[in-house]
Amino acid sequence: MVQDAWQHQTVLLHEAVDALGIQPDGHYVDATFGRGGHSRLILEKLSASGRLTAFDKDPQAVAAAQELAASDGRFSIRHQGFCHLGELGASTADGVLMDLGVSSPQIDDPERGFSFRHDGPLDMRMDTTRGQSVAQWLETAEVSTLAEVIREYGEERFAQQVAKAIDRRRQERGPLRTTRELAEVVAGAVKTREPGKDPATRTFQAFRIFINAELEELQQALEASLHVLRPGGQLVVISFHSLEDRMVKQFMARRSRAVVDRRVPFAEPAEMQLVRVRRVMPSAAEVQGNPRSRSAVMRVAERTEAPA
Structure with a gap:
């Protein structure tokens, strides 16, 4: 069994899963499995016919996910970055969750090279x-x-x-x-x-x-989410620094307004593909219990019926 010497506290755990509006028989995507906190809670809310697909690039995270997949047939893991989200097919998901944070086991393991607080090889690859x-x-x-x-x-x-x-x-x-x-x-x-x-x-x-080409991969994943989400499906994204959050905010804003093609002034404007719902921050209690959550911002948007 895979054991993590470094424990991970999932940020905005209940808030993120609640935002997905879980339908027991639905299909959901955890685009960044990490150590599986969100995935496990999603599975608790799914029926026997519900499904959860997860993505992760980190071999240690994939190993943990494979253990979960072996014990729960509703769950599957892909050893891929979430830029491959579009491979799931059009309108196949009722909700997509992206938690963009680096997990505590990654940060705290000196061998991964993510932190200046511990001496280790200068690696930093996910x-x-x-x-x-x-x-x-x-x-x-x-x-x-x-x-x-x-x-x-x-x-x-x-x-x-x-x-x-x-x-x-x-x-x-x-x-x-x-x-x-x-x-x-x-x-x-x-x-x-x-x-x-x-x-x-x-x-x-x-x-x-x-x-890790993180921002390029995020942009690809955001665009792919429009392809895989069914109408009414929820896109939930948790960011941890301003570059990510700015990209998510601008994407949701751009896709949640009708766009007029100025080259064809009398044409009907392109339909909105998202409806912006809300922004959520960690509570004071969560920040006190998990200081790494202090910079988190969660944004939620709902997929409309407009074509991708």
């Missing part, structure tokens, strides 16, 4: 079976590319200084291999400390987002 690690990418990345990634994905105002410091470190002492080495380089380049935030926070976020 799927450790494929792709390039951050350490491998840093060996050859140009200074201009480093600065752009740190600025765009980390919203770090010292991006240029950090990029130059990384390059200087590579030339003087060779490639960066560990999280501690990177954190020390960043700390020396970021001159102004944000209250309560480690100077390496923004750079680590930027490299994780970049190496």
